[in-house]
Amino acid sequence: MTPGPENYKELLLFLTTAGVIVPLFGRLKLSPVFGFLAAGILLGPFGLGALVGDWPWLSAISITDVGQIALLAEFGVAFLLFMIALELSWSRLLLMRKFVFGLGGLQVLTSTAVLAAIAGLLGQTPASAVVLGCALAMSSTAIIIPSLVERKLLNTTVGRASFAVLLFQDLAVAPLLFMVTILGSREGTGLGAGLLYALAPAAVALFAMAGIGRLILRPLFKLVATTKSNELFVAACLLVVIGSGLITALSGQSMALGAFVAGLLLAETEYRRQIEVTIQPFQGLLLGLFFVSVGARLDLSEIIANPVVTVGVAIGLFAIKALTLFPIARLSGLTTRHAGEVALVLGPGGEFALILIGAAVAGNVVPGAVAATATVAATLTMIGVPLLVRLLGRDRAYAGTADPSFAGLTPQHDDGLERVIVVGYGRVGQLVAEMLTRHGLRFLAIDADPVLVGKERGRGSTIYYGDATRIELLRRCGIQSARALVVTLDNAEAVASIVSSARSERADLTIVARARDAVHATELYELKVTDAVPETIEASLQLSQAVLVGIGIPMGPVIASIHERRDEFRKMLQPADGSNRERHAIRPRSRSESKSLR
Numbered sequence: 001m002t003p004g005p006e007n008y009k010e011l012l013l014f015l016t017t018a019g020v021i022v023p024l025f026g027r028l029k030l031s032p033v034f035g036f037l038a039a040g041i042l043l044g045p046f047g048l049g050a051l052v053g054d055w056p057w058l059s060a061i062s063i064t065d066v067g068q069i070a071l072l073a074e075f076g077v078a079f080l081l082f083m084i085a086l087e088l089s090w091s092r093l094l095l096m097r098k099f100v101f102g103l104g105g106l107q108v109l110t111s112t113a114v115l116a117a118i119a120g121l122l123g124q125t126p127a128s129a130v131v132l133g134c135a136l137a138m139s140s141t142a143i144i145i146p147s148l149v150e151r152k153l154l155n156t157t158v159g160r161a162s163f164a165v166l167l168f169q170d171l172a173v174a175p176l177l178f179m180v181t182i183l184g185s186r187e188g189t190g191l192g193a194g195l196l197y198a199l200a201p202a203a204v205a206l207f208a209m210a211g212i213g214r215l216i217l218r219p220l221f222k223l224v225a226t227t228k229s230n231e232l233f234v235a236a237c238l239l240v241v242i243g244s245g246l247i248t249a250l251s252g253q254s255m256a257l258g259a260f261v262a263g264l265l266l267a268e269t270e271y272r273r274q275i276e277v278t279i280q281p282f283q284g285l286l287l288g289l290f291f292v293s294v295g296a297r298l299d300l301s302e303i304i305a306n307p308v309v310t311v312g313v314a315i316g317l318f319a320i321k322a323l324t325l326f327p328i329a330r331l332s333g334l335t336t337r338h339a340g341e342v343a344l345v346l347g348p349g350g351e352f353a354l355i356l357i358g359a360a361v362a363g364n365v366v367p368g369a370v371a372a373t374a375t376v377a378a379t380l381t382m383i384g385v386p387l388l389v390r391l392l393g394r395d396r397a398y399a400g401t402a403d404p405s406f407a408g409l410t411p412q413h414d415d416g417l418e419r420v421i422v423v424g425y426g427r428v429g430q431l432v433a434e435m436l437t438r439h440g441l442r443f444l445a446i447d448a449d450p451v452l453v454g455k456e457r458g459r460g461s462t463i464y465y466g467d468a469t470r471i472e473l474l475r476r477c478g479i480q481s482a483r484a485l486v487v488t489l490d491n492a493e494a495v496a497s498i499v500s501s502a503r504s505e506r507a508d509l510t511i512v513a514r515a516r517d518a519v520h521a522t523e524l525y526e527l528k529v530t531d532a533v534p535e536t537i538e539a540s541l542q543l544s545q546a547v548l549v550g551i552g553i554p555m556g557p558v559i560a561s562i563h564e565r566r567d568e569f570r571k572m573l574q575p576a577d578g579s580n581r582e583r584h585a586i587r588p589r590s591r592s593e594s595k596s597l598r
Contacts, residue, residue: 010069013043013061018288033143033386036288040295047300066296073293076286077142077351078245078259081170083283084145084163085263086276096164103161103332104168107346111137111324118320127183128366132374134176135356136317139346140382141166141256142290147389148345158341158392161334165325165346170256173352180359205251206261209244213265218454221271225450225465237278240266270457273446273476274466290351294379297354302376313377318384322347341392348385349378419444421477423468423498424488425456428514432486433461444477469494471501484510492520496527503528518573525574537569 021035040063041047048062063069088096116133124132144162148154154163217240224236241259248258266272303310322343329339357375360366366374420436422429425447436443445463447453453465466473468487479485485502487495495513502511512531515521521532541562548558 009060010063010065013063014069014289014292017043017292018285021288032288033147033291036291037295037383040292041298041300042295043292044296044298046296046298050301063292063296066293069289069293072286073290074255075242075245076283076288076290078255079241079279079283079286080142080145081256082241082259082263083276083279085260086267086272088264088267096167099161099164099332100168100171103328104165106328106332107165107325108134108137108169108172110328111321114320114324115317124366124370128360128370131180131183131356131360131365132370134179135353135360136349136374136378137321138169138173138350138352138356139166139321139348140350140385141170142287142351143294143382143385144345144389146287147386151389151392153389153392157334157338158345161329161332161338161342162345165342167260169350169352170260173257173355176352176356177359180356180363180365183360183363183365205247206257209247209258209261210265213244213262217262217265218269218271221266221269221275221465222450222454225271225448228448230467233274234278237275238282241279270450270453270463270465273464273473276476277466277470277472280472294351294354294382297375298379298383299372299376302372303380306373310373310376311380313373314380317349317377318347318381344388345385345392348381348388350382353378419462419478419482420484420486421446421474421479421482422486422488423447424490424514425449425452425461425463426488426490429486429488430456432488441483444482446473446477469497469501471505474498474502474505479505479509482509484512487511487513489514490516492516492523495520496523499524499527499529518569521573522575531570532573534569534573537566541566 017036017039021039022032025032025035043049043061043063045062045064045066048058049064052059052062052064112130112133114133115136116129119129119132120126144166145154148159148162153159220240221233221236224232240262244258244262245255246258248261249255266275325343325346326339329342330336334342354375357366357371357378361368361371419442422433422436422443422445425433425445429445429447433443433445443462445456445461446466446468447456447463448465448467450465453463456463464477468474468489471479474485479502485498487498489495489498492515495515499511499513502509510530511528512533513524513529515524515532515534517534517536521534521537524532544565545558545562548561549555
């Protein structure tokens with residue numbers, strides 16, 4: 001049966017929303033997260049969807065079934081964790097264990113205990129109180145991390161500590177889901193044995209995925225890269241993210257955890273930067289869909305019916321979590337201000353609270369009315385996350401200072417301040433890199449030959465596979481702070497594209513490019529390259545120098561004349577304002593010029 005247009009309604013509504021929200025909120029200098037959340041509230045079943053009974057035509061512009069987009073929305077969190085893991089590695093993750101399992105573990109245990117105790121005092125059964133405490137102790141990875149990235153706060157102490165806590169929460173979701181399932185069934189083995197029985201296949205799946213991934217991921221991407229097909233590379237990236245997520249989902253873990261493990265494995269490969277560039281658009285769209293689904297789940301009728309209770313629970317949840325986390329953060333070594341900022345960022349609820357409470361309602365562990373109030377309260381606090389992060393980002397000078405003890409949590413960006421980016425690592429590029437190294441300068445190389453990249457990376461070179469004509473790749477490699485860009489490719493169109501995009505990105509960047517001939521060099525100068533080196537001219541100059549020295553002309557005058565002639569060529573190749581290319585084309589040397597050179 002052919003699906004009708006109504007089957008694609010939610011998808012079309014989301015794409016329309018994305019096309020309007022992102023540019024509109026960009027003009028207003030607001031986070032698109034606000035826009036997606038607002039769109040979800042407006043178009044969701046508790047917004048316009050609630051009016052469909054009275055005005056049926058509204059069904060065409062409202063999201064009446066959140067379940068249709070829920071699966072894709074869940075992939076948004078998985079893609080986000082995958083991208084985060086690409087900035088880490090197994091060794092860096094080991095450095096984080098103190099903060100992930102120390103700070104993160106204490107936050108979850110303490111917040112759960114306090115919230116569960118309060119729920120018990122309010123009349124909930126022990127099982128219901130424990131589930132509510134666990135669920136509401138979670139924070140929103142999908143909203144906090146993008147908000148920190150947008151405000152350039154992820155590399156600060158606040159961002160690093162928040163990420164450590166969020167990572168532990170993601171790891172804790174699977175055991176908590178098992179606990180909810182066991183509490184709901186209350187059959188068979190006890191809680192401890194049930195958790196052990198349920199976690200066993202998950203642990204086996206994670207270890208198997210890590211072991212097999214180390215063996216097959218690099219050869220897989222090498223095979224795909226040799227085809228020179230962008231489509232196949234995109235397909236391979238999506239296969240890894242979605243496939244790893246589904247493997248852990250089948251074993252009882254969250255999809256995000258599987259994607260995170262896959263990202264950690266790929267972070268150590270030469271394909272890391274190109275994978276980031278490839279995945280970024282999918283991550284942005286799917287995260288937007290996730291935010292829309294969060295807004296669509298916000299039951300406005302619950303707020304209208306019990307405004308004092310719902311808003312009071314939301315404020316109470318935020319205050320309790322923040323006050324609980326503050327002393328823990330101080331004990332972990334954070335300053336008073338940093339601890340307060342981390343407590344504010346992690347105070348709101350998270351998306352996993354919705355999942356845990358939903359599972360608890362299905363298992364008759366938590367009453368429906370209580371679950372509805374808790375869900376709405378958690379969603380309300382989530383909506384406030386971008387605003388809280390925006391307030392933290394005002395004091396950039398202070399927020400940018402980093403506690404040295406958190407250095408292991410820093411995403412591993414390439415240090416462009418100490419590097420020259422070399423695009424093309426063939427014979428010319430390798431010689432340039434060798435000369436940079438001789439002068440004590442670090443470099444980062446990019447090449448599109450996977451065999452060459454793998455071989456040079458094995459020798460210890462800092463090199464990545466990728467298409468440098470995409471400015472996103474140059475950004476990932478640190479062009480914003482690079483000392484210079486050297487383009488050694490022999491493809492004239494690719495060189496021109498790289499020079500043009502790099503100059504648009506940074507007007508002050510030193511860009512030196514290899515040119516085929518004088519005409520190509522003139523084109524590059526028109527694109528504002530700092531210096532273009534034509535192969536034919538340089539070869540002629542080197543031949544001239546060799547023959548002049550060989551026949552007995554002193555080295556000093558020969559080198560001086562070569563430099564003089566090179567400067568003359570450069571001046572002729574560089575177009576003046578309003579000039580045309582023909583005016584500066586290199587003409588055959590006249591007899592008088594030859595005498596002058598001699």
